Amino acid sequence: MALNATIIKFSISLSDLNRNHYDTLTLTVAQHPSETAERMMARVMAYCIHAEEFLAFTKGLSTPETPDIWAKTLDGQTGLWIEVGEPNPDKLKKATRVAQDVWVYSFNTKSDVWWAQESKHIDALKVHVRRFERAGIESLAAKLQRTMEISVTISGDSAFVATADGECEVNWLNLQ
Numbered sequence: 400m401a402l403n404a405t406i407i408k409f410s411i412s413l414s415d416l417n418r419n420h421y422d423t424l425t426l427t428v429a430q431h432p433s434e435t436a437e438r439m440m441a442r443v444m445a446y447c448i449h450a451e452e453f454l455a456f457t458k459g460l461s462t463p464e465t466p467d468i469w470a471k472t473l474d475g476q477t478g479l480w481i482e483v484g485e486p487n488p489d490k491l492k493k494a495t496r497v498a499q500d501v502w503v504y505s506f507n508t509k510s511d512v513w514w515a516q517e518s519k520h521i522d523a524l525k526v527h528v529r530r531f532e533r534a535g536i537e538s539l540a541a542k543l544q545r546t547m548e549i550s551v552t553i554s555g556d557s558a559f560v561a562t563a564d565g566e567c568e569v570n571w572l573n574l575q
Contacts, residue, residue: 402432407439408546413447415553422450429456436540441506441531442467442483444539444558444569447551449479449502466494485513488520495524504571506531514574521575528575535569542567 411424426446430439446454446468453472457465470479480498482491485505494501503526505513510530521528542564550561557570 404429404431406430406545407543409443410548411443411447412548412550413450413553414551415448415450417553417555420450424450426456436543437506437536438483440539440543441504441536444531444536444551445481445483445502445504447558448553449481451479454479466498469498485509485517488517488524491521491524491526495526501526503528504531505529505574506533506536508533518574526575527573529571529573532570532572535567538567539569 407428407430409424409426409428411426413420413422413424415421424447426443428439428443430436442456446456449468449470451470453470454468455470456468466480467483468479468481469477472478477498478500480494480501482494482501482503483506485507486503491501491503501524503521505528510533514528514530539560542562544564547562552559556573557568559568560566
């Protein structure tokens with residue numbers, strides 16, 4: 400029997416000082432049975448960083464041909480393609496053909512090795528690559544609950560996150 404996804408509900412008070420974007424987000428996120436809490440929280444942080452009207456989570460790990468997050472335009476085109484993790488350069492090459500803007504958010508312990516091996520292949524592509532600081536994502540994942548009310552303030556290359564269980568800061572480094 401297949402395992403079901405765990406449903407996490409977020410109410411996020413978002414203040415993105417970089418883009419002057421302020422919003423209250425109500426997200427229902429399905430955590431795939433094989434997905435770690437860290438990866439799911441990295442997806443939520445990437446969503447907050449790019450929050451816009453048509454942004455949506457895809458089926459993610461269960462559909463490898465799609466990104467983790469995307470935004471479709473009014474005419475059905477893919478405007479934004481966001482990958483979380485360490486995707487294959489071939490998938491990113493495909494993404495640059497179908498999307499106007501492609502982003503990668505790396506977050507785990509193998510990020511440095513992945514970037515060292517794949518950067519020469521990704522460098523030629525029109526792709527933005529960021530690496531979340533591992534400690535911040537781990538701290539955020541440790542606060543995970545099935546229903547969460549959080550406040551996210553984005554400024555510069557970091558996000559300050561306040562939850563009922565405490566605060567943490569998630570920093571990122573722009574690799575490309």
